[in-house]
Amino acid sequence: xxxxxxxxxxxxxxxxxxxxxxxxxxxxxxxxxxxxxxxxxxxxxxxxxxxxxxxxxxxxxxxxxxxxxxxxxxxxxxxxxxxxxxxxxxxxxxxxxxxxxxxxxxxxxxxxxxxxxxxxxxxx
Amino acid sequence: xxxxxxxxxxxxxxxxxxxxxxxxxxxxxxxxxxxxxxxxxxxxxxxxxxxxxxxxxxxxxxxxxxxxxxxxxxxxxxxxxxxxxxxxxxxxxxxxxxxxxxxxxxxxxxxxxxxxxxxxxxxxxxxxxxxxx
Numbered sequence: 001x002x003x004x005x006x007x008x009x010x011x012x013x014x015x016x017x018x019x020x021x022x023x024x025x026x027x028x029x030x031x032x033x034x035x036x037x038x039x040x041x042x043x044x045x046x047x048x049x050x051x052x053x054x055x056x057x058x059x060x061x062x063x064x065x066x067x068x069x070x071x072x073x074x075x076x077x078x079x080x081x082x083x084x085x086x087x088x089x090x091x092x093x094x095x096x097x098x099x100x101x102x103x104x105x106x107x108x109x110x111x112x113x114x115x116x117x118x119x120x121x122x123x124x
Numbered sequence: 125x126x127x128x129x130x131x132x133x134x135x136x137x138x139x140x141x142x143x144x145x146x147x148x149x150x151x152x153x154x155x156x157x158x159x160x161x162x163x164x165x166x167x168x169x170x171x172x173x174x175x176x177x178x179x180x181x182x183x184x185x186x187x188x189x190x191x192x193x194x195x196x197x198x199x200x201x202x203x204x205x206x207x208x209x210x211x212x213x214x215x216x217x218x219x220x221x222x223x224x225x226x227x228x229x230x231x232x233x234x235x236x237x238x239x240x241x242x243x244x245x246x247x248x249x250x251x252x253x254x255x256x257x
Contacts (some may be wrong), residue, residue, distance in 0.1 A: 021215055024208060024211040024212055024215060025212075027208055028208050028212060029203070031201065031204050031205050031208055031237075031240060032236075032240050034200075034201055034204075034244065035201060035240045035241070035243050035247070036195070036242030038188075038201075038243075038244045038247035038248045038251070039243055039244065039247040041181070041184055041185060041188065041247065041251050042246075042247035042248075042250045042251050043247075045181040048184070049181070059235045071166060071170070075162075075163055075166055075167075078159035078160065078162075079163070080165065081156070081159070082156065082159070082160060083135075085156060113170055113174065116174060117174055117177055120174065120178070121178050122174060122177030123177070123178075123179040
């Protein structure tokens with residue numbers, strides 16, 4: 001583990017950076033789950049039912065919700081990075097603010113999507 | 125290296141083979157372009173996921189049988205995997221120092237991402253062309 005983790009004071013931009021690295025692992029799993037869904041579908045009704053049973057279980061839903069949060073966070077973070085590439089958003093105040101926005105967007109957007117899923121009956 | 129022998133080498137000859145391998149820019153551009161390209165695809169993917177979450181086998185197969193859905197889903201998977209493969213590569217290069225371990229993990233990352241993409245796209249195309257079994 002990098003030594004700077006013990007020396008540095010925790011702050012939003014640092015948490016964002018670490019979360020972003022974490023989100024890569026979560027989304028990697030998400031991509032494998034997505035491909036697995038297609039493979040299960042191509043394998044016939046029995047395999048598809050098996051897949052939806054596992055992913056639709058309470059634990060599977062928890063994992064999917066986590067992936068949704070990380071997905072939206074990663075999306076916002078990438079937009080943030082695109083502005084950095086153009087040379088904007090480097091002042092500490094702005095970087096802190098966009099970091100908070102990225103984390104908040106990840107959580108809020110994921111909750112909104114899952115609430116919509118609950119209302120449309122997708123969760124049952 | 126003794127001082128006299130280094131005097132005969134030009135600065136260029138001493139620098140050659142050291143430092144940047146000039147591969148960084150390409151990696152960086154792929155990472156940024158794939159990130160931005162995945163934004164609309166991800167939003168579409170979430171929308172599609174909401175529609176498909178409660179559906180059964182027949183409905184899911186019929187959904188993939190529509191060409192636009194099959195193409196966009198394949199693109200989402202491939203663009204996402206290109207982005208994630210490059211992102212994971214940077215994480216491995218940053219944290220793993222031992223050459224053998226690093227090389228093994230980089231190869232594993234490459235194989236897992238390519239295999240996931242190949243399996244996923246083939247499955248999508250199969251369902252799209254042959255429909256529900």
